[in-house]
Amino acid sequence: MSTQVSPRRVGAAGLRRGEAAAGWLFTAPVIVILGVFLLVPVLMALWVSVSDWAGRGSPLSGSVSFVGADNYSAVLADGGLATKDFGTALRNNAWYVLLVVPLQTALALFLAVLVNRAMLRGRGFFRTAYYFPSVTSSVAITVLWMFLFSASGAVNDVLSWFGLHGPNWFNDPRGILHLILGSESGPSALTQGGMLGISWWDWLSGPSVAMSAYILMAVFTTSGTFMLIFLAGLQNLGADVDEAAMVDGANGWQRFWRITLPQLRPTLFTVLTLGLIGCWQVFDQIYTGTQGAPSKTTLTPAFLSYQTAFKNQEWGQGAAIAFILFVIIVVFTLIQRWVLRDRPVSRRRIRAYQVTAKDGAA
Amino acid sequence: MRLSPKQLTWQIVLYAVLIALALVYVYPFLIQVTTSFKTDQDAASSGISLIPDVWTFAAYERLFAHSDFPSWFVNSAIVTIVVTAGRVFFNSLAGYALARLRFRGRGVVFAALVAVMSVPTVVLLIPKFLVINQLGMFNSYAGMILPLLVDAAGVFIMKNFFESIPVSVEEQARIDGAGTFRLFWSVVLPMATPALVTIVILSFQGSWNELSHFIVSTNDPALTTLTKGVASLASGQLSQGTQYPLKLAAALIMTIPVAVMFFVFQRRIMNSTEGAVKE
């Protein structure tokens, strides 16, 4: 086949003739479907969020008018019920994210490290056991969870073995922090002011007992997926750096924090990003479980957006809430990327290494 | 491998922790199975016991004979099968085009795909409803299936896989005179079986467990899928009181197909997720 001189040039004219057309044809279904059902909807919702469409007829018809930022201000600034609901939803979801992301990341990492060390025989079984909850639908898990955490359910039974009287989990609206601090109404400094219609004291209430049950459920179901991601990361690490550290006299704990974890940074970044994005969108579980009750402490912005539009017929406000949530997610992702960026090594560190080198060279 | 006593202790501790955690992860599902065979009062009074006072099929009977559960199952099955087949076909087509075919605008399409993947699904809840309405697809199988027929992540998986296939195979086929589609269909696709299986698993899981899309695209009880139906059992007005065995039985049956898929393909599922981190 050595007579084939630069087949590509020949190919450009003859063999690859239909390639451009084929290229467009092959990607056409993807472009059309994603365009129609992902891109256009976003544009349409943007329009609805700045219009007064009331729920009948087409939002693109002539009778629907532009109202500027009215919907956004009703949700963010006006101080009425809509603002309070949004503030409550934001507070609930913020505590959820604050607790779920670190817990699930830490647990996933812990499980990954443990499973990695287990002898090959048991590894498959444990991987399967920890990953199985992630496979089930959130609807099925929520149903199961509501049973386990009911007033006479398994969790309260276990707590009673330790002499504790478990609460009526999904019906208890009291905030965890308020419970720990032991006071029902906070200091007046905190109950006076507030943001988005919620007093500072209420912002600091922590997740409610009901929300805590959801937090535990989230950790239970997603730790398996992230464990797999960490496992892959761990298995990609070369053993030589670790061995060199062992020779230098570092113990297991030091090796984990100084050697393994920094090398896992890209994996950590992936897990944290996925965790953040997922947590800010929690909807399925709330819809299936408590629908915002008790006392609106399990209300989340995603569910509020749905409720405002589909139940209260405030489509403009519902769309506005969805976009505000979009911005929040983007902001958090950017913050997290900034926090985990590769920073240049500080001068102090460099000097430390230079000293060592001098000693070593001597 | 002989271990020192200290290492042996650590090994025992390690396994003890692993087993304890595995128990915590598995026990809830055992409770689910056994409670579905209990009576309502038994379930409400003894939450943690795995042994019913009286074994009864009442929950299952009520589920299959006196509710719309069978139709929910059928609807879910229809949607899942069509969506899975569609995704396998369309994702691989687009993935191949992005990986191998040279056409103007390939970069733009790829960039658009990445951008689309970053839009969180919650933002799309209301808008998808509006678009499905405009197209007159509300309350129809088309409205339930079409929007799910393609997913950007699947295109990525296929694209990454096709890029790893050596070009020489295709060059050979082209020289032998194959047109682009035949090249794709008869030469490249058969080599992509591992990736295709991954797409099948992910699509099956994704569409079987999907909830919010079905909430916005249908209203008609005849089109209710398993997820929507079980959710309404749990919290809607259909939840007459706390009939735990019924709800748990429904959730259990709903989980069985995905669980079966999982156990059959588990090695591949776990490897594909691990592969996702290699960027």
Added chain:
Amino acid sequence: MTRHTTRAAYGTGAVLLTSALALTGCGSGFSGDEGGSSSDGLTSSDKPLTVLIGSSGDAETAAVQSALDAWSKESGTEVSLQVASDLSQELSQGFAAGEPADLFYLSTDQIAGFASNGSLKAYGDELTNKDDFYPSLVENFTIDDTFYCAPKDFSTLALVINSTMWADAGLTDADLPKTWDDLAEVAKKLTTPEHVGLAFGAEYQRVGTFMAQAGGGLVKDGAAIADDDANVTALEYVKSHLVDGTFAFAKDVGAGWGGEALGKQSAAMVIEGNWITGAMQNDFSDVEYTVAELPEGPGGKGTLQFTNCWGMAADSPNQQAALDLVEYLTSADSQLAFSKAFGPMPSIKSAADEWTADNEALEPFLAGADYAQFPPNQNGASDVIADFNAQLESLKTADPAQILSSVQSNLEAVVK
């Protein structure tokens, strides 16, 4: 960008823009701009009717189904019944999609919203039995002097007592509570480790009876009075007994509503409405109960009453048949049959005597109608009540005055 990529970008953009414009054009999913409810004629066609209800249980579903079947046989038009798992959401979605059910349960707090965006057909004046409805019920469904829909029944709240537990505690008819103090005493006697004395849902729709008995309420003479001292007194009373364990919210005793608490014997007394009869008959037939009027508070007797109407969709293609069906469903015979199945009282005056004769045990419900309050029905009031309910769920640890003042500010925004 290179020239190729720029052109490609334009190309992709053009494709998407075209499809967006095409979508504007083929708005086939949405109905056209038929603003408002036209009183000029009812639509008519051969299409089958769909009826959407929010059922209180199997008893109600079965009763409605058999009524629909009977009418269907008589008239020859097919009717299908849909039971909603979330009525307000399914209605909103149906209206937005242009595919609503033809007839549906419509409550007083939803009518204002749906009427204002033109989803409803006002057929009240076309009804042949228009004058037979109780005026107070008609008033609830009249907006801007237009009578929108036919009230289908009404119910009041009363005290429903487990007769066996009552007798076991050594109580007799003479002990039926007449005042708040009586109620507290009786509840205390009936509270045991197995069951609580009095249970009710954690919502204004139940706790509001105490507010009415104290002489308060939510809206009086068109003005919001939520922070009135009478209401504070009422909530303090309820809170004190929630705390001492003689009263409880239904969900705290493991029940979804008062009827379930009574049926599962986790409560000796509950505050519920007529619909409890159907549930007790169907699901808890071994529990014997009696109905008594709620006690008087500092402001006299008070209770709440509820009514729903048969809403008709403006987009319905077969409104003529729907009207016919409504007249059938609100006739004396149908309403008495419904009442027998799940308890509510007929909305027409002509059926009152027969109902009283047939249902002596349920007489306290009818007696309540004389002094019952309706929940406010202004546009947006249902959200305020939902928020009130959310706060009531924490009544045990909350400050009643604070709850009521927030309800007052929300209510003032709505009652203009």
